[in-house]
Amino acid sequence: MNEFKEARENYDATPIPEELDQRVQAGIRQGRKNHRGRYVRRTLGTAAACFVVVLGALNLSPAVAAAAADIPVLGGLFQVLTVRDFTDADSDRTVEVEQPAVTGSDYADAVSARIQEKVDEKIAEGEQLIADYKEAYFATGGTEEGWAQHDNKVTVTYDIKSQTDTTVSFVVSSAVSIANAYQEQTYYNLDLAAGRELTLQDLLGADWVNICNAAIRAQMAAAEDPTVYFDESAGGFATVDEATSFYINESGNPVVVFPPYTVAIGALGTVEFEIV
Numbered sequence: 001m002n003e004f005k006e007a008r009e010n011y012d013a014t015p016i017p018e019e020l021d022q023r024v025q026a027g028i029r030q031g032r033k034n035h036r037g038r039y040v041r042r043t044l045g046t047a048a049a050c051f052v053v054v055l056g057a058l059n060l061s062p063a064v065a066a067a068a069a070d071i072p073v074l075g076g077l078f079q080v081l082t083v084r085d086f087t088d089a090d091s092d093r094t095v096e097v098e099q100p101a102v103t104g105s106d107y108a109d110a111v112s113a114r115i116q117e118k119v120d121e122k123i124a125e126g127e128q129l130i131a132d133y134k135e136a137y138f139a140t141g142g143t144e145e146g147w148a149q150h151d152n153k154v155t156v157t158y159d160i161k162s163q164t165d166t167t168v169s170f171v172v173s174s175a176v177s178i179a180n181a182y183q184e185q186t187y188y189n190l191d192l193a194a195g196r197e198l199t200l201q202d203l204l205g206a207d208w209v210n211i212c213n214a215a216i217r218a219q220m221a222a223a224e225d226p227t228v229y230f231d232e233s234a235g236g237f238a239t240v241d242e243a244t245s246f247y248i249n250e251s252g253n254p255v256v257v258f259p260p261y262t263v264a265i266g267a268l269g270t271v272e273f274e275i276v
Helices: 002-012 020-030 044-060 062-068 106-139 144-148 200-204 208-221
Strands: 033-035 041-043 079-089 094-103 153-163 167-177 181-191 245-248 254-258 271-274
Touching: 094 106, 094 167, 106 144, 106 153, 106 167, 106 181, 153 245, 167 245, 181 245, 200 208, 200 254, 208 254, 208 271
Parallel strands: 094 153
Antiparallel strands: 033 041, 079 094, 153 167, 167 181, 245 254, 254 271
């Protein structure tokens, strides 16, 4: 189990370039160039402006919304749309983005604005990580031929987990593929009719913490090899809380999600536990 603890510590100690936050914010403000549609160059600022225009048109015209919706997943007024879908490639990296938005209410628009901000942030952060890696690569003797062999990629996409007439559960995933992989997943569990995010307590009741903890520990113990999970004494799973990520599956059950290396060995990747 010591090697598992060491792997997790190495993961947590992954170095982040100095001043990354400031540089990411500067990149967002300046607007990094992207394609709107395939191979059409746009700045992030222009894309954001287009996003606002698209949402305005969708809210004003049901006909436009119906024509623009790639996946009209909700009943009534509510829809989840793909509002940006593009690939932008140059000699250093490829950026691939499939960005969702939710329409049908002021709350849906506010969620969509948060998604827009998150996507722009992850694009800028990913490009900055690749730029920093390139600088370090050449500073340590790398060659142009060797650099050309790198498949550096920034991706943002989403996956709808479940939906009803007024609720939707989906995840927005971002990843940067360089020498190391940087991944992040943001989960959205929305009650659009009520204008709020759903919680584990909403789904499981007042005793939701104990219900989740018991289910997770039982599934860990029943695993083919329970030793793949970190002991609590080694920093493994202790308890769920309000910050614990989850989505709602098609059966209506919450699925608690833990990032790689947080409760189990990295080979398992993202670890999920359905709470029934």
